[in-house]
Amino acid sequence: MTDRPKTPRPFPFDAAQTTRMLDWARARIEDGPDPKAGARDFATLEPVLGGSVTENGIGAEAAFRLFTDAIVPTTRPYDHPASLSFVAAAPSTASLSFDAVLGAAEIFAGNWDGGAGAVHAENQALAWLAGLAGWDGKAGGVFVAGGTLGNLSALHAARNWAAAQRERPERWAILASVEAHSSIKAVADVMDVDLILVETDTNGRMSAEAAKQALTGRECAIVANAGATNCGSVDDILGLADLAEEQGLWLHLDGAYGLAAIADPEARAIFEGIERAHSFIVDxxxxxxAPYDSCALVYRDARWGAAAHGQRAAYLDAVDQAAWNPSDYALHLTRRARGLPLWFSLATHGSRAYGEAIATTLRIARDIAEGIDAMPGLELTLGPQLTVILFRPHAMSDAEMEVWAETHRRSGALLCLPTTWRGRKVFRLCIVNPTTDPKEILAVLETLT
Ligand SMILES: Cc1ncc(COP(=O)(O)O)c(C=O)c1O
Structure with missing residues (x-):
């Protein structure tokens, strides 16, 4: 490939095995996952995988066979278009194949010195997101592993920002709605701050009025849902931006799932007020x-992130501190350039294709919700809100719903699991894949009636 002498690497390795592994990767990207794959219990896995780490090694061929035959088949195929539970995944071919390439390039993207071009390209993708929010060149941030770390890093910056402007209360607090993702509760624990939870309306939406009434005077930040995981609701971002401004609070949008919809110009209005937020995340x-794992954390003014984060040590003095160092914007140091698969797919297909794919997914959710509503045996309980739909079969007990969900998961026809909404068990669908076929999904749901 190059006329450079080959770089030596630790341990000898058979080049033919590398080819076999890359061939498998290509086939997997092209063929996609097996919808019937899924977890097996410990007792099944232990005889196969237990003892695979030995003193002398089992060799690459045997180890890779374990991966293809025992590991992959016992993982859930979230990137299948009939996988509609939790928040699934729908990585493009461009992003997946590029992710494999990225792994081979072994780029250190914690700072500019280590990953200049990669960091610059990641920043193009972040600038696209910031632009959708209406933010200017002062905005910036970083890709972190997931929404949990994104929320933690943003809210740490929020507290730091608040502490610089006013007297510290005896104990800080963060205000969010009862529909806030579990990661917000985890973040409050890690930060050792109180979490004030605000009741929502019947659709799971927090109003600015309700938030105002719940304020204790100790808050440093308000967290608004930009697509609550369980019900898809988007809080009153505009009203909350007014409230945050009036009270001198940081406004953070948790858009890990739902903020992607901002890429569709028609859906942009749902997030009105985002231009006045201080930070957001979207996964x-x-x-x-894009493939696992990546969360875009963006600050309206990147300096707010840098003021709170960044690590200093004697051995890091050689790093150019004046350059754009991703480690300055979140709680991490070493990182892979995990924003690059998004960048590559965006650069390949263009932002319009992204907007259209989001619009298609929103339409699919509407079609499925309409189909559910039209089925006499089903109650459309809520939605679609963004692409989340809650519904319940009239004639099934809670236990029967569990059995139905497991049967269809095992057959690979549909991953649709129950959740709880206002004290009742309901089925929840969350669609993130523009190739999901509403007719196929509705045909499976017919079996509920
Ligand atoms: C709204 C919301 N916030 C945060 C998270 C946490 O993100 P992650 O699982 O990437 O840490 C999720 C995950 O589903 C989410 O839906």
């Missing part, structure tokens, strides 16, 4: 067609 591994 490209959810609804922006």
């Amino acid at each position: 490209p591994h959810k609804w922006l067609f």
Whole structure:
């Protein structure tokens, strides 16, 4: 490939095995996952995988066979278009194949010195997201592993920002709605701050009025849902931006799942007020067609992130501190350039294709919800809100719903699991894949009636 002498690597390795592995990767990207794959219990896995780490090694061929025959088949195929539970995944071919390439390039993207071009390209993708929010060149951030770390890093910056402007209360608090993702509760625990939870309306939406009434005077930040995971609701971002401004609070949008919809110009209005938020997150591994794992964390003014983060040590003095160093914007140091698969797919297909894919997914959710509503045996309980739909079969007990869900998961026809909404068990669908076929999904749902 190059006329450079080959770089030596630790341990000898058979080049033919490398080819076999890359061939498998290509086939997997092209063929996609087996919808029937899924977890097996410990007792099944242990005889196969237990003891695979030995003193002398089992060799690459045997180890890779374990991967293809025992590991992959016991993982859930979230990137299948009939996988509609939790928040699934729908990585594009471009992003998946590029991710494999990225792994081979072994780029250190914690700072500019280590990953200049990669960091610059990641920043193009972040600038696209910032632009959709209406933010200017002062905005910036970083790709972190997931929404949990994105929320933590943003809210740490929020507290730091608040502490610089006013007297510290005896104990800080963060205000969010009862529909806030579990990661917000985890973040509050890690930060050792109180979490004030605000009741929502019947659709799971937090109003600015309700938020105002719940304020304790100790808050440093308000977290608004930009697509609550369980019900898809988007809080009153505009009203919350007014409230945050009035009270001198940071406004953070948790858009890990739902903020991807901002790429559709027709859906932009749902997030009105985002231009006045201080930070947001959105996970490209959810609804922006990128592989695991990546969360885009963006600050309206990147300096707010840098003021709170960044690590200093004698051995890091050689790093160019004046350059754009991704490690300055979140709680991490070493990182892979995990934003690059999104960048590559975006650069390949263009932002319009992204907007269209999001619009298609929103339409699919509407079609499925209409189909559910039209089926006499089903109650459309809520939605679609963004692409989340809650529904319940009239004639089934809670236990029967569980059995139905497991039967269809095992057959590979549909991953549709129950959740709880206002104290009742309901089925939940969350669609992030523009290739999901509403007719196929509705045909499976017919079996509920
Ligand atoms: C709204 C929301 N916030 C945060 C998270 C946490 O993201 P992650 O699983 O990437 O840490 C999720 C995950 O589903 C989510 O839906």
